[in-house]
Amino acid sequence: MRLVGFYIFAAIAALLPVLFPNNYFVTVVGASAGLHVILAVGLNLLIGYTGQISLGHAAFFGMGAYASAIMTTRFGWPGWLAMVAGLLVAGSIAWLFARPILRLRGHYLAMATLGFGIIIHVIMVQAMQWTGGPDGLAGIPPLNLLGWTIEGDEQWYGVIAAAMLLTIWLSLNIVDSRMGRALRAVRGSEFAAQMMGIDTASAKTQVFVISALFAAFAGSLFAHQQAFVSPDSFNLMISVELVTMVVLGGMASTFGAACGAIALTLLHQGLVVFEDYEMLIHGALLMAVMIFMPQGLFVGLSQVARRVWTHFRGRSTQCAESIGK
Amino acid sequence: MGTPHLLTVEGLEQSFGGVMALAGISFQTPENLIYAIIGPNGAGKTTLFNILCGFYQPTAGSLRFNGHELRGLPPHRIAALGVARTFQNLQLFFNMTVLENVMVGGHLRAKTGLLAAALRLSRVRREEQQLRQWAGEALELCELANRAEQPAGALPYGLMKRVEIARALAAKPRLLLLDEPAAGLNDTETMALRDLIQRIRAAGVTVLLVEHHMPLVMSVSDRLLVLDYGSVLAEGAPTDIQADPRVIAAYLGGAVQYAV
Numbered sequence: 001m002r003l004v005g006f007y008i009f010a011a012i013a014a015l016l017p018v019l020f021p022n023n024y025f026v027t028v029v030g031a032s033a034g035l036h037v038i039l040a041v042g043l044n045l046l047i048g049y050t051g052q053i054s055l056g057h058a059a060f061f062g063m064g065a066y067a068s069a070i071m072t073t074r075f076g077w078p079g080w081l082a083m084v085a086g087l088l089v090a091g092s093i094a095w096l097f098a099r100p101i102l103r104l105r106g107h108y109l110a111m112a113t114l115g116f117g118i119i120i121h122v123i124m125v126q127a128m129q130w131t132g133g134p135d136g137l138a139g140i141p142p143l144n145l146l147g148w149t150i151e152g153d154e155q156w157y158g159v160i161a162a163a164m165l166l167t168i169w170l171s172l173n174i175v176d177s178r179m180g181r182a183l184r185a186v187r188g189s190e191f192a193a194q195m196m197g198i199d200t201a202s203a204k205t206q207v208f209v210i211s212a213l214f215a216a217f218a219g220s221l222f223a224h225q226q227a228f229v230s231p232d233s234f235n236l237m238i239s240v241e242l243v244t245m246v247v248l249g250g251m252a253s254t255f256g257a258a259c260g261a262i263a264l265t266l267l268h269q270g271l272v273v274f275e276d277y278e279m280l281i282h283g284a285l286l287m288a289v290m291i292f293m294p295q296g297l298f299v300g301l302s303q304v305a306r307r308v309w310t311h312f313r314g315r316s317t318q319c320a321e322s323i324g325k
Numbered sequence: 326m327g328t329p330h331l332l333t334v335e336g337l338e339q340s341f342g343g344v345m346a347l348a349g350i351s352f353q354t355p356e357n358l359i360y361a362i363i364g365p366n367g368a369g370k371t372t373l374f375n376i377l378c379g380f381y382q383p384t385a386g387s388l389r390f391n392g393h394e395l396r397g398l399p400p401h402r403i404a405a406l407g408v409a410r411t412f413q414n415l416q417l418f419f420n421m422t423v424l425e426n427v428m429v430g431g432h433l434r435a436k437t438g439l440l441a442a443a444l445r446l447s448r449v450r451r452e453e454q455q456l457r458q459w460a461g462e463a464l465e466l467c468e469l470a471n472r473a474e475q476p477a478g479a480l481p482y483g484l485m486k487r488v489e490i491a492r493a494l495a496a497k498p499r500l501l502l503l504d505e506p507a508a509g510l511n512d513t514e515t516m517a518l519r520d521l522i523q524r525i526r527a528a529g530v531t532v533l534l535v536e537h538h539m540p541l542v543m544s545v546s547d548r549l550l551v552l553d554y555g556s557v558l559a560e561g562a563p564t565d566i567q568a569d570p571r572v573i574a575a576y577l578g579g580a581v582q583y584a585v
Contacts, residue, residue, distance in 0.1 A: 188418030
C-alpha cells in the first residue's frame with residue numbers, strides 16, 4: 001500500500017520505451033528527466049521535508065560529475081570506482097560544511113549555500129589543470145558495470161530509470177521512518193523537535209549529506225552519459241532550477257519533486273520551438289502555477305483529479321437514481 | 326517528607342540583559358506528584374520551564390534531575406534523561422498527522438538511523454510497528470485514538486493541546502512539564518484535562534504544571550510553588566497556599582472562594 005505510487009511510477013518508466021520504441025523524446029529527454037528526478041528527490045529531502053533551503057545544490061551534482069570525469073580520463077580508474085570516489089568527495093564536503101552552514105536559517109542559509117555553490121563553480125572554471133577550465137573535460141569513457149558497457153540511448157534510459165527508481169524508493173523509505181519524521185519535525189517546529197529528543201543539528205547534517213550523495217550519484221551518471229562535462233552544467237542557474245523543480249512539483253512530496261523535475265524538463269524541450277521567447281513563456285508558466293497551485297503541480301493536479309472524479313461519480317449516481325425511478 | 330526528590334532546583338538565576346527574570350529560586354519536587362507553579366504574568370514560570378528543558382542556559386544555580394545535573398545540557402540530552410514538555414503556544418508539527426506527531430514523541434525509544442531507514446531493513450519495520458504501538462497507547466490515554474490519521478492542523482484547538490500531551494507521553498518521560506495546558510479550553514475540556522492529568526500521574530509520571538486556571542490548579546495539584554517577580558513567594562499544599570496572606574495579596578487578590 002505504501003509503495004503503490006512507486007509501482008505506478010516504475011510501470012510508466014518501463015512501459016514508455018516499449019510503447020514508443022526508438023523515440024528520441026523518450027530515451028534522450030526521458031534520461032535527462034530521470035537525472036533531474038534524482039536531483040530533485042534528493043533536494044526535496046532537504047528543502048521539502050526538513051525545511052532547509054539550498055541554493056548551491058548543483059555543486060554536489062558537479063562534484064560527482066567531475067570526480068567521474070577526472071578519475072576516468074586522467075587516472076584511468078574504472079567508472080564504478082570513480083563514482084564511489086565522487087560519492088565520497090561530495091558526502092565528505094557536505095558533512096564538513098553542513099554544521100556551520102545549517103546553523104543559519106532562512107535568508108542567511110540561502111545566502112551561505114548560494115556562496116558555496118558559486119565557490120565550487122569558480123573552482124571548476126579556474127582549476128584548469130584538473131577540470132579543463134571553461135572548456136570542460138571530454139572523452140569520458142562509457143560506464144562499465146560488472147562487465148556490461150552501457151552504450152546507446154536506450155541502455156542509458158534504462159540505467160537512469162533504474163537509478164531514478166532506486167532514489168525514489170530510498171526517499172520514500174526515509175520519509176516514512178523514525179528519521180524521516182525527525183526531519184519533518186525539524187520543519188514543523190525545530191524547538192519542539194529538540195524537546196522530543198531529536199538532535200536537530202545532527203539530523204540536518206545527515207539529510208544534507210544524503211541529498212549531496214543523491215546529487216553526486218546523478219552527476220557521475222550524467223558525466224558518463226554525456227561523455228563530456230563543463231562548468232556550465234553546474235552553475236547557479238542549475239541550482240535555482242533544481243529548487244524550482246522541488247517547489248513546482250510540490251514540497252514535501254517525493255512524487256511531487258519527481259513530477260516537478262519531469263515537468264520542467266519537458267517544458268524546456270517543449271519551449272525550444274519558441275526560441276527567443278522561451279525564457280519569457282517559461283517564467284510566465286512558473287508564475288501561473290505558483291499563483292493557481294501554490295501547493296505545487298502534483299498536489300494541485302491530484303486535487304483537481306479528485307474533484308473531477310467526485311463530480312463524475314456524483315453524476316453517475318444521479319443517473320443511476322433517475323434510472324431507478 | 327520521606328519521598329525522594331526527582332527534581333531539585335537551587336539558587337536558579339536568569340537575567341536577560343538587565344532584567345532579572347528569575348532571582349535565585351530554589352524548590353524540590355518529590356517523585357510522582359502533581360506540582361503546580363503559579364504566579365502572575367511575568368513571574369518567571371515559562372522561563373523556568375525553558376531552563377528546565379535546556380532551551381535557556383541559566384545565569385546561575387543548579388538543577389538536579391534524578392541524579393543528573395541538567396545545567397549545560399542541550400535540549401535533546403535533557404529529553405533523553407526523561408523530561409518531556411508541552412508548550413504554551415502550540416508547537417505541533419502541522420506538516421504531519423496526529424499519529425506521526427505522537428510517533429515523533431517516541432523518537433528516543435527507538436534507534437533507526439538514516440541509512441537503515443533508507444534501506445528499510447527488517448528491524449526498521451519491526452521498530453516502526455513498536456513506535457506505532459507506543460504512540461497508540463499515548464493516544465488512547467489522551468482519548469485521541471479516533472483522530473490518529475487526521476492532519477494535526479485539522480483538529481480543534483482543545484484537541485491540538487491534547488496531541489501535545491500525547492506526544493510528550495509517547496517519550497515515556499519521568500517528568501512531564503505542562504505549560505498552561507488549560508489556556509483556551511472551555512469548562513468541559515478543562516475538567517477532562519484534570520482527569521487526564523490525574524491519569525498521567527497514576528501512570529507513574531511526575532507532572533510539573535504551569536497554569537493560570539485556579540480551580541484546576543487547586544483541585545489537581547498536590548503541592549504548589551508561587552512565583553512573583555522571579556522569586557519564590559510561597560510553597561506548600563493547596564490549602565496552605567490559599568490561606569497564605571502574602572499569596573492572597575500578591576496574586577489571588579480578594580477572590581479566594583474556590584472549592585478546596
